[in-house]
Amino acid sequence: MFDFLKQYYPVFLEGTAQTILISIIGIFIGILLGLVFVMFRLSKHKALSYIARVYIAIVRGTPAMIQVMLIYYTLSNILAVPQIQFLGSGLDRVIPGSIALGINSGAYTAEIFRSGIISIPKGQTEAGISLGLSEKTTMFSIILPQAVRNILPALGNEFISLVKESSVLFYIGVQEVTAQALGVGGTLYNFVPPLIVAAAIYFVLTFVLSQLMQLMEKKMGRKYAQSN
Amino acid sequence: MTEENIIEVKNLKKAYADNVVLEDISFTVKKSEKVVLIGPSGGGKSTLLRCLNRLEGDYSGKVVFEGEELNSASKDKLRILRQRMGMVFQQFNLFPNKTVLENITFAPVKLKVDTPQKAIEHAHSLLEQVGLSEKADAYPQSLSGGQQQRVAIARALAMNPEVMLFDEPTSALDPEVVGEVLGVMEKLAADGMTMIIVTHEMSFAQNVADKVLFMDKGRIADSGNPKYIFEETKNTRTQSFLSKVM
Numbered sequence: 160m161f162d163f164l165k166q167y168y169p170v171f172l173e174g175t176a177q178t179i180l181i182s183i184i185g186i187f188i189g190i191l192l193g194l195v196f197v198m199f200r201l202s203k204h205k206a207l208s209y210i211a212r213v214y215i216a217i218v219r220g221t222p223a224m225i226q227v228m229l230i231y232y233t234l235s236n237i238l239a240v241p242q243i244q245f246l247g248s249g250l251d252r253v254i255p256g257s258i259a260l261g262i263n264s265g266a267y268t269a270e271i272f273r274s275g276i277i278s279i280p281k282g283q284t285e286a287g288i289s290l291g292l293s294e295k296t297t298m299f300s301i302i303l304p305q306a307v308r309n310i311l312p313a314l315g316n317e318f319i320s321l322v323k324e325s326s327v328l329f330y331i332g333v334q335e336v337t338a339q340a341l342g343v344g345g346t347l348y349n350f351v352p353p354l355i356v357a358a359a360i361y362f363v364l365t366f367v368l369s370q371l372m373q374l375m376e377k378k379m380g381r382k383y384a385q386s387n
Numbered sequence: 388m389t390e391e392n393i394i395e396v397k398n399l400k401k402a403y404a405d406n407v408v409l410e411d412i413s414f415t416v417k418k419s420e421k422v423v424l425i426g427p428s429g430g431g432k433s434t435l436l437r438c439l440n441r442l443e444g445d446y447s448g449k450v451v452f453e454g455e456e457l458n459s460a461s462k463d464k465l466r467i468l469r470q471r472m473g474m475v476f477q478q479f480n481l482f483p484n485k486t487v488l489e490n491i492t493f494a495p496v497k498l499k500v501d502t503p504q505k506a507i508e509h510a511h512s513l514l515e516q517v518g519l520s521e522k523a524d525a526y527p528q529s530l531s532g533g534q535q536q537r538v539a540i541a542r543a544l545a546m547n548p549e550v551m552l553f554d555e556p557t558s559a560l561d562p563e564v565v566g567e568v569l570g571v572m573e574k575l576a577a578d579g580m581t582m583i584i585v586t587h588e589m590s591f592a593q594n595v596a597d598k599v600l601f602m603d604k605g606r607i608a609d610s611g612n613p614k615y616i617f618e619e620t621k622n623t624r625t626q627s628f629l630s631k632v633m
Contacts, residue, residue: 285442286480290494290546291470293462300497305484 160352167343167353170247174339175360177246181257181335182322182364188261189321193268198298200273211269218266224327230259231331247334256328264321271313275306308379315372319365326361336360391417393550393581399438399448408434409446409605414598416550416583421576423592424585425616426602427628432585435602436554439583440472441465453549470498473543477555479535481527487514487538488523491545500546513541517571533564537571544575551575553584589633593617601625 199211234255243250279302287297326337340357344350392415399412409431416422424432437443439450441457450457452468481490491510495501514520517537527535536556557565569591576582576595592599599616601609609622
């Protein structure tokens, strides 16, 4: 059933590498946007908070596929990315595609960060402020590290979703794993086996990712449990 | 303002919408003076204390600390003023992801009050002062409430403050460890620290205070030295409060 792999495994490897690449870029941009927009969202300035609410509402309320297409078609008009091929796809598709993934993920990540930040008692902020630390230092050195520890499981979920949903970039012609599997399926006139291979690849990727997140959780949690 | 007044509060008033929580508050604190705020819950003691380093803002009237008016101070100025006022909270508020030592050294190092090396030395001497030398590398969660509060005192002292504000420092503690925290505070008082303390520990107030402010319904209803408040006052509200708590 999987004999085709002998011939087509390089295609799947290339697709896997592409999926990993766009996922990493997407996660990275998502974290950055999440941080920026959670600060907006919690800001005392009404306008900033409003901007963050609108961003989160729009991203959460519309399909990722449409977001990706809109961003791709808009960006390709204003962003002049050279038509370099990388891992089987043009960078003019990979870059807008990963940015779109990041923009999508940023909204969810911002809300995850917010849940973490509001879970930290107000006394922690007051302790920082009363020592003479600035609000910024208090937020970034005292509140956020504690918040991040609390939200690691939720962040892990978000990263895993992103890896799987990166398959929507297929619609704008990024040759990630799903696209490659469909391509191979078309050649074989049989879609089931290549799609099973693609599913297995996603499973392995997300499994490794979830193990990494668990490792991080353990590492960050150890301090709190330690007793002297 | 006279030279020796470290803190001057004048006509302080604070309200949440229509609910007036502080009204017509005026008093001064001299260097090395110990001022104790007592009174029934909801009387405004903690709110007043929190106005002194502007953890609570939006008040009218004046709070002057070392000649600087807090309400009109810029953000940067306010931070510098806060560095000179240590605060100890009812719930300790230690940073749970930092060791005892890191809790104490974090602010002085971050704010460049001390070099890391000096901050660590200072922290160790403060830990010795509060009797917790052996806990430097422990995390707060592994400590008892009394130990945590003593670390919190050491953390506030690490900034070399001019004034220490205590917001019901023993109210969240088990009775058997209240004494160890009060002991540390008494030592601090004996060393000449200027202290403003909100507490329900009446015998502590009697022993340590130079001035007692009895607060009720957002006002200073009665004030004087401990002898006056605890023995001589004719104020019926003070008398009835004290008869209930002593």
